[in-house]
Amino acid sequence: MADSGLRARELLARFRQGERLALARTISVVENREPGYRDLLAALYPQTGHARRVGITGPPGSGKSTLVDRLARAYATKGDRVGIVAVDPTSPFTGGALLGDRVRMTDLSDLAGVFIRSMATRGAAGGLAAATRDVTLVLEAFGFDVLLIETVGVGQIEIEVMNICDSVALMFVPESGDGVQTLKAGLIEIAHIYLVNKADRPGADQLASELDQVLAERRGQGQWDYPVITTEAVNRKGIERVAGELIRHYDFLRSGGSLVRVRRKQAAADLENALRDRVQTYLLTDVLPPTVIEQYAQKIAGGTHDPFSAAEEIWRAFLTRAGEIRKQEQSR
Numbered sequence: 001m002a003d004s005g006l007r008a009r010e011l012l013a014r015f016r017q018g019e020r021l022a023l024a025r026t027i028s029v030v031e032n033r034e035p036g037y038r039d040l041l042a043a044l045y046p047q048t049g050h051a052r053r054v055g056i057t058g059p060p061g062s063g064k065s066t067l068v069d070r071l072a073r074a075y076a077t078k079g080d081r082v083g084i085v086a087v088d089p090t091s092p093f094t095g096g097a098l099l100g101d102r103v104r105m106t107d108l109s110d111l112a113g114v115f116i117r118s119m120a121t122r123g124a125a126g127g128l129a130a131a132t133r134d135v136t137l138v139l140e141a142f143g144f145d146v147l148l149i150e151t152v153g154v155g156q157i158e159i160e161v162m163n164i165c166d167s168v169a170l171m172f173v174p175e176s177g178d179g180v181q182t183l184k185a186g187l188i189e190i191a192h193i194y195l196v197n198k199a200d201r202p203g204a205d206q207l208a209s210e211l212d213q214v215l216a217e218r219r220g221q222g223q224w225d226y227p228v229i230t231t232e233a234v235n236r237k238g239i240e241r242v243a244g245e246l247i248r249h250y251d252f253l254r255s256g257g258s259l260v261r262v263r264r265k266q267a268a269a270d271l272e273n274a275l276r277d278r279v280q281t282y283l284l285t286d287v288l289p290p291t292v293i294e295q296y297a298q299k300i301a302g303g304t305h306d307p308f309s310a311a312e313e314i315w316r317a318f319l320t321r322a323g324e325i326r327k328q329e330q331s332r
């Protein structure tokens with residue numbers, strides 16, 4: 001344990017000196033939930049809260065990776081340090097990220113002030129890896145000015161991106177079909193900027209018009225105008241406007257006092273995430289031996305139990321045991 005603590009302090013010292021290898025190692029410690037990762041996050045948390053957090057979401061094939069590449073270049077050219085978190089699907093064989101975004105952004109990683117990290121979803125809902133939030137905090141503590149978080153693109157369940165980002169850009173392509181019907185699923189509520197990418201294709205103007213109609217009511221409910229922008233990310237068309245609108249939205253939040261509320265909501269999500277992680281780790285790792293899971297798995301597979309009643313039995317047994325321990329401690 002002493003050696004582990006010493007290594008963590010050495011890693012933290014190198015991290016604070018701006019060593020990129022230490023940044024990469026810290027992210028690995030956090031992402032893989034290695035011993036001491038909570039202490040690292042606690043030490044780094046006071047250095048967070050200053051970056052512009054931008055989420056890029058939308059259906060697969062809409063051009064999110066290309067847009068992130070172009071945005072990162074635009075911000076880096078202006079002198080911003082840019083951290084990118086690209087959440088890739090999990091390999092069914094290794095459990096790791098397929099790293100498609102890292103491959104597509106190889107040239108971008110050579111730019112000074114730009115750092116890219118691909119992460120596996122590992123089965124996490126909402127299109128975000130379970131540790132994405134914590135990795136975002138690490139990047140922010142390192143001093144990046146802009147954080148671009150590209151979700152895996154699973155569509156309608158990517159609501160969790162709201163709890164990490166200040167601004168969200170939602171991408172469509174003309175082939176998305178009926179934009180009005182697509183937005184009825186609830187995605188409209190998570191975004192602040194709407195993009196119709198691959199705008200050189202037929203149907204782009206029609207989709208942009210539909211989006212404008214859908215957003216008319218929402219625009220009347222507040223001061224933000226929810227812009228709809230047509231882009232051709234591959235050809236670098238519309239990128240400067242997207243970058244500018246994202247900055248304008250951040251300034252809008254800051255000037256109106258909304259950023260304080262957004263960050264308070266993010267802090268609440270950070271706490272809930274930490275609690276959920278702590279309880280899950282404690283229950284599945286520190287309390288329950290692997291044999292318990294295996295025993296119940298056999299019962300479920302055999303048809304005598306279902307996952308929900310099994311979880312309830314395990315939970316009640318845990319509460320009973322916890323109560324017995326508490327009584328023993330009180331009687332001492």
